[in-house]
Amino acid sequence: MSGFAAVDVIRAKRDGGVLTDAQIDWVVDAYTRGHVADEQMSALAMAILLRGMTDAEIARWTAAMIASGERLDLSRVSRPTVDKHSTGGVGDKITLPLTPLVAACGAAVPQLSGRGLGHTGGTLDKLESIPGWRAALSNEEFLSQLEAVGAVICQAGEGLAPADRKLYALRDVTGTVEAIPLIASSIMSKKIAEGTGALVLDVKVGTGAFMKSVEDARELARTMVELGRAHGVDTVALLTDMNVPLGLAIGNAVEVQESLDVLAGGGPTDVVELTLALAREMLDAVGLSDVDPADALHDGRAMDSWRAMIRAQGGDPDAPLPVAKEVEQVRADIAGTVAYVDAMGVGLAAWRLGAGRARKEDPVSAAAGVVLHRRPGDKVRPGDVLYELRTDDPARIPAALDLAARSFTIADGPAATRPLIIDRIG
Numbered sequence: 001m002s003g004f005a006a007v008d009v010i011r012a013k014r015d016g017g018v019l020t021d022a023q024i025d026w027v028v029d030a031y032t033r034g035h036v037a038d039e040q041m042s043a044l045a046m047a048i049l050l051r052g053m054t055d056a057e058i059a060r061w062t063a064a065m066i067a068s069g070e071r072l073d074l075s076r077v078s079r080p081t082v083d084k085h086s087t088g089g090v091g092d093k094i095t096l097p098l099t100p101l102v103a104a105c106g107a108a109v110p111q112l113s114g115r116g117l118g119h120t121g122g123t124l125d126k127l128e129s130i131p132g133w134r135a136a137l138s139n140e141e142f143l144s145q146l147e148a149v150g151a152v153i154c155q156a157g158e159g160l161a162p163a164d165r166k167l168y169a170l171r172d173v174t175g176t177v178e179a180i181p182l183i184a185s186s187i188m189s190k191k192i193a194e195g196t197g198a199l200v201l202d203v204k205v206g207t208g209a210f211m212k213s214v215e216d217a218r219e220l221a222r223t224m225v226e227l228g229r230a231h232g233v234d235t236v237a238l239l240t241d242m243n244v245p246l247g248l249a250i251g252n253a254v255e256v257q258e259s260l261d262v263l264a265g266g267g268p269t270d271v272v273e274l275t276l277a278l279a280r281e282m283l284d285a286v287g288l289s290d291v292d293p294a295d296a297l298h299d300g301r302a303m304d305s306w307r308a309m310i311r312a313q314g315g316d317p318d319a320p321l322p323v324a325k326e327v328e329q330v331r332a333d334i335a336g337t338v339a340y341v342d343a344m345g346v347g348l349a350a351w352r353l354g355a356g357r358a359r360k361e362d363p364v365s366a367a368a369g370v371v372l373h374r375r376p377g378d379k380v381r382p383g384d385v386l387y388e389l390r391t392d393d394p395a396r397i398p399a400a401l402d403l404a405a406r407s408f409t410i411a412d413g414p415a416a417t418r419p420l421i422i423d424r425i426g
């Protein structure tokens with residue numbers, strides 16, 4: 001491939017130009033190989049954030065990121081394959097019940113997941129609170145489990161979209177995560193390289209999400225749906241609310257417990273609603289629309305599928321989950337109705353308690369987190385428990401308490417109701 005000067009590519013985007021296919025192919029490849037420096041890619045990422053990209057540039061950038069590594073071939077899997085990706089939110093444990101549920105309904109779900117950073121949790125961190133469970137699988141183990149169990153949640157291998165691995169770490173520390181072209185190409189390059197036949201996207205909107213406005217979320221969803229289809233992956237997106245946390249549990253082990261409640265046929269209504277809506281989209285996408293996922297939640301098939309999935313990765317589904325050493329319950333001091341619980345504030349509180357990490361090398365605490373006892377719309381009386389903070393390190397409680405207290409609003413009138421599912425793109 002002919003070489004360009006990185007500085008010319010940066011200048012072209014800085015000045016609002018459209019990058020050529022050759023420039024994009026070169027810069028992504030040269031960065032992956034270490035021939036373009038981090039400071040040059042940082043400047044280019046910032047120019048992309050400020051100037052944007054055309055659909056054709058985003059498509060080419062995504063193709064270059066896919067070409068930076070291997071593309072898995074799932075053709076030997078006998079069931080249709082379908083995956084789901086969420087853009088990330090607070091209390092978003094949906095992957096945990098959804099993956100075994102959809103497998104129990106006849107599809108195969110190849111779920112390559114990540115770890116949490118900042119206020120959003122990571123699926124792998126949550127599952128690692130199960131004693132013995134292992135996130136890293138070889139490609140061969142991944143394929144055999146997908147065939148045998150129909151459900152795998154594991155860490156993406158080093159060979160998959162290495163350009164994204166490098167670029168995402170750089171964006172995280174250069175204030176360039178929130179660029180729609182970069183988010184769309186990052187997510188879709190990994191999902192396309194993973195080899196899934198169909199994909200359902202859960203694009204979060206609200207204070208606890210990357211996308212704060214419905215317009216931006218719609219634009220991100222449209223971009224990702226088009227990228228998927230251009231690469232032969234049948235893709236649809238739901239836009240869902242992330243102003244308030246999903247469910248009652250925010251943390252690692254506490255979210256696994258809430259997922260088990262859903263798999264046992266109970267659990268908070270919003271978690272069940274979103275799990276079933278996404279399951280229906282996934283089953284529709286692979287021609288299984290006559291199967292009702294609600295039946296599999298209620299008759300134990302989804303739980304059986306969960307147990308097989310956890311066991312296949314060395315986990316003990318019957319082992320007790322870690323419990324925090326310190327539990328601080330916070331009670332209401334006035335009467336009223338819970339008007340609002342801010343997702344970002346509660347996510348940060350859980351993070352402060354040890355559930356999340358500040359740098360990607362940091363460990364996370366399995367037992368730490370926030371458990372809500374009241375949700376928006378619930379009536380409270382003085383003395384009622386509003387939420388509890390859980391941690392192994394009591395020194396973390398005051399800062400978390402301050403964040404959580406500011407996130408809860410109790411008012412006189414009824415709470416404004418907001419729909420969980422805002423729109424469907426596809």
Ligand code: URA
Nearest residue numbers: 087168182183186187
């Ligand atoms: N998740 C990703 O995988 N990439 C992004 O850029 C943002 C969220």
